[in-house]
Amino acid sequence: MAKPGMDREARQGLTLIAPPFLYALAILAVPVLTILSYSFLTDGYLEVIGEFTFGNYIQVWSDPIVRAVLLRSLSVSAAVTVVTVLLAFPVAYYLSFVVRPERKSMWLFLITIPFWTSYLIRVFLWKVILGYNGVINSSLTGLGIIDQPLTFILYNVNSMVLTLAHAYAPFAILPIFVALEKIDRSLLEAGRDLGENRLMTFWRVTLPLAMPGVVAAVLIVFIPTIGDYVTPELIGGGKIPMIANLIQVQMLALDNRPLGSALAVTAMLVVAVVSLIFLWLNRRFLRVKQ
Amino acid sequence: MIASRDQRPETARPMIECNEIQKYYGDYHALRGIDLVIREGEFFSLLGPSGCGKTTLLRTIAGFEGISSGAVLIDGKHMENVPANSRPTNMVFQSYAIFPHLTVAQNVAFGLRRDPRGKSEKAALVEEALAMVGLRGYGGRAAHALSGGQRQRVALARALILKPKVLLLDEPLSALDRKMREQMQVELIKLQRQVGITFVLVTHDQEEALVMSDRIAVMFDGEIAQLDEPETLYARPKDRRVADFIGVMNFLPAQITREADGIVSVDVPGLGPVELPESQVSRANPDDSGPVLGFRPETMTLLTPGQSSQHARETDVVIDEVVYYGDMTYYDLRLEGTQHTVRISMRNVFGRDVQSVGTKARVAWSPGSLVLFR
Numbered sequence: 001m002a003k004p005g006m007d008r009e010a011r012q013g014l015t016l017i018a019p020p021f022l023y024a025l026a027i028l029a030v031p032v033l034t035i036l037s038y039s040f041l042t043d044g045y046l047e048v049i050g051e052f053t054f055g056n057y058i059q060v061w062s063d064p065i066v067r068a069v070l071l072r073s074l075s076v077s078a079a080v081t082v083v084t085v086l087l088a089f090p091v092a093y094y095l096s097f098v099v100r101p102e103r104k105s106m107w108l109f110l111i112t113i114p115f116w117t118s119y120l121i122r123v124f125l126w127k128v129i130l131g132y133n134g135v136i137n138s139s140l141t142g143l144g145i146i147d148q149p150l151t152f153i154l155y156n157v158n159s160m161v162l163t164l165a166h167a168y169a170p171f172a173i174l175p176i177f178v179a180l181e182k183i184d185r186s187l188l189e190a191g192r193d194l195g196e197n198r199l200m201t202f203w204r205v206t207l208p209l210a211m212p213g214v215v216a217a218v219l220i221v222f223i224p225t226i227g228d229y230v231t232p233e234l235i236g237g238g239k240i241p242m243i244a245n246l247i248q249v250q251m252l253a254l255d256n257r258p259l260g261s262a263l264a265v266t267a268m269l270v271v272a273v274v275s276l277i278f279l280w281l282n283r284r285f286l287r288v289k290q
Numbered sequence: 291m292i293a294s295r296d297q298r299p300e301t302a303r304p305m306i307e308c309n310e311i312q313k314y315y316g317d318y319h320a321l322r323g324i325d326l327v328i329r330e331g332e333f334f335s336l337l338g339p340s341g342c343g344k345t346t347l348l349r350t351i352a353g354f355e356g357i358s359s360g361a362v363l364i365d366g367k368h369m370e371n372v373p374a375n376s377r378p379t380n381m382v383f384q385s386y387a388i389f390p391h392l393t394v395a396q397n398v399a400f401g402l403r404r405d406p407r408g409k410s411e412k413a414a415l416v417e418e419a420l421a422m423v424g425l426r427g428y429g430g431r432a433a434h435a436l437s438g439g440q441r442q443r444v445a446l447a448r449a450l451i452l453k454p455k456v457l458l459l460d461e462p463l464s465a466l467d468r469k470m471r472e473q474m475q476v477e478l479i480k481l482q483r484q485v486g487i488t489f490v491l492v493t494h495d496q497e498e499a500l501v502m503s504d505r506i507a508v509m510f511d512g513e514i515a516q517l518d519e520p521e522t523l524y525a526r527p528k529d530r531r532v533a534d535f536i537g538v539m540n541f542l543p544a545q546i547t548r549e550a551d552g553i554v555s556v557d558v559p560g561l562g563p564v565e566l567p568e569s570q571v572s573r574a575n576p577d578d579s580g581p582v583l584g585f586r587p588e589t590m591t592l593l594t595p596g597q598s599s600q601h602a603r604e605t606d607v608v609i610d611e612v613v614y615y616g617d618m619t620y621y622d623l624r625l626e627g628t629q630h631t632v633r634i635s636m637r638n639v640f641g642r643d644v645q646s647v648g649t650k651a652r653v654a655w656s657p658g659s660l661v662l663f664r
C-alpha cells in the first residue's frame with residue numbers, strides 16, 4: 001500500500017473497530033484462554049502450580065463417572081432440544097400462518113413474557129408445581145383421581161427436561177418464526193397447484209424452507225442446556241448431576257481448578273463437535289437462498 | 291388483419307364455464323356476477339386495471355379462492371368441492387414460485403411424485419419439458435441461480451409437464467424487461483399452439499393481451515365490460531372505459547342531430563356532420579356531459595401538401611406538436627376553426643418528410659373508423 005491515504009483509511013477503520021474488539025477480547029477470549037491454560041496446569045492443594053501437564057485431561061477422559069455424566073448431559077440436552085423444538089414449531093407456525101399480521105407483534109411480545117422473571121425463580125416455580133405436595137399432586141389428590149402423590153414428576157430426568165424445555169421455548173420459537181415468515185406464500189400455493197395436499201405441501205415445501213430456523217433453534221437450545229447448572233441442582237435434586245455440576249464441584253467445592261478447567265474444555269469440545277456434525281448434516285438446507 | 295390469427299371455431303367445446311360468480315371479501319364485492327365461457331384450446335385473456343378482480347377470478351378457477359355464489363365448471367365438471375390440488379389446472383405464478391430448495395429438474399418434476407412411471411422415464415419427461423421451454427441441459431442448476439426469464443420458463447415447464455387441461459398464467463411477463471417480454475409473448479403463443487391446451491392469461495397490459503389472445507375479457511370493478519376478439523375490442527369498444535383502457539383514443543364532443551332507421555347523425559366541431567350506423571355507437575361513461583366521438587390515432591392520415599386521398603373525408607388542421615419515435619411520428623393537430631386537439635400517428639416511410647410544427651395541413655379519415663359514445 002504505497003498510498004498514504006489508504007494508510008489513514010486503514011487506521012480510521014482500526015480505530016472504529018478497536019472498542020468492540022477490546023470488549024470481545026476481554027469478555028470472550030480472555031476467560032476462555034484462562035480456562036484453557038488452567039487445564040494444562042498442575043493442581044496443588046488449594047493452589048495452582050505452574051507446571052505443564054496433560055494429567056488433567058488423562059484423568060477426565062479415563063474417568064467412567066465423567067463419561068457417564070457427559071453422556072447424561074448430552075442425552076438430557078438432546079431430549080430437551082427435541083421436546084422444545086417440537087413444541088415450538090407449532091407455535092411458530094400458528095404465529096406465522098394463522099395470526100393476523102397486525103397482531104403478530106403483540107403475540108411476540110406475549111411469548112417473551114416468561115423472561116420478565118428470573119430463570120432461577122421460574123425453575124423454582126416448576127419445583128412448586130411438580131413437587132410431592134405441589135400444585136399437580138394436590139389438585140389430583142383433591143379431585144380424587146389419585147390416592148398417592150405422583151413421584152415420577154420431580155427429581156428425575158423427565159422433570160428436568162420439562163423445566164428446561166419451558167425455559168428455552170421462546171429461543172426456539174423465534175428463529176423458526178423468522179424462517180417461516182420468510183417463505184413466499186405463493187410457494188405453498190404452487191405446491192398445492194402441482195397436486196399436493198396441505199400435508200404433503202408442508203412436508204415438501206414448508207418444512208425444508210423452515211429448516212434454517214429449525215437448525216438455529218436446535219443449536220440455541222442444545223448448546224446452553226448442556227451447560228445448565230441450576231435445573232439439575234433444583235429440579236434434579238442434586239442426585240442426577242450434569243456436566244456443569246461436576247465442573248462446579250471441582251472448581252468450587254474441591255478447589256481443583258485445573259481439573260475443573262479440563263472438564264470445561266472437554267465439554268466445550270464435545271458440544272462443538274456435536275454442533276458441527278449437526279450443521280454438516282443439514283448443509284443442504286442451509287445453502288438455500290430464498 | 292384477422293387472417294393472421296388462428297380462428298377457433300365457435301363450436302369448440304367449452305373448457306371453463308363461470309356461471310353468475312359472486313365473490314365478497316367481507317363487505318367488498320370483488321366479483322359481481324361473472325358469466326363466461328372459455329373454449330377448449332383457446333388463448334384467453336382477462337384484462338383490466340389492478341383491483342378489477344381479474345386475478346381473483348383466475349384464483350377462483352384455480353381453486354385458491356372460494357366463491358360466495360355461482361358455479362365454476364371445468365371440462366363440464368362442477369368444481370365446488372374440488373380442492374386446488376385436484377383440479378385439472380396448473381398455474382404460472384406472477385412471482386413464478388420456483389422452489390428455492392430444489393434444482394431446476396426437481397422443480398419441474400415436483401408434480402410427478404404420484405405418477406406411477408419409473409425414475410428414468412420421469413427424467414426423460416423432465417428433460418423433454420425443459421427442452422420445450424428452451425432450457426435443455428439446465429436440470430442440474432440451482433433454482434436461485436436462474437435469471438427472471440429462466441425462472442419463468444421453469445415455471446412453464448413445471449406446469450406443462452403435468453398436461454393440465456387449462457394453464458393459468460397470472461401476469462407472467464410483468465417482471466421481465468421489455469425485450470424479454472416481447473420475446474416471451476411470441477414464445478408463449480407458439481407454445482400454446484404446440485401443446486394445444488387452453489391458456490388463461492391475466493394481465494393489465496393491453497398490448498400483451500392484444501398480441502397473444504384469441505379472445506379477451508376486459509374487466510372493471512368486478513364485472514366483465516366487454517368480451518371479444520382483439521380486433522373487435524380495439525376497433526369497436528363497447529363503452530368508453532374499454533376504449534380508454536385499450537390503446538390510445540381521441541375524443542371529441544359531438545351533438546346528435548338526428549336518429550332514424552338505425553342511423554345516428556351527429557355534428558362534430560372540426561369534422562362536420564357524420565352519419566354512423568348503430569354498430570358504431572357505444573356507451574359513454576356515466577360522468578360524460580354529452581355524446582363523445584372517438585377515433586384511434588392511426589385512423590387519420592396526414593396528407594402531404596398537394597396530395598389528395600381516396601378517403602371519403604378530408605379536414606383542415608394546424609400542426610401543434612411533432613413527436614418523432616423513429617419508426618413512427620405522432621402529430622398533435624388542432625382542428626381548423628376549433629380549440630380541439632387530436633393526436634394521430636403516421637408510420638415513417640422512405641421519401642416522406644416529417645412535417646413541421648405550425649404548418650397548416652390536411653388529414654384524411656373515414657367515418658367507418660369512428661365510434662360514438664353516448
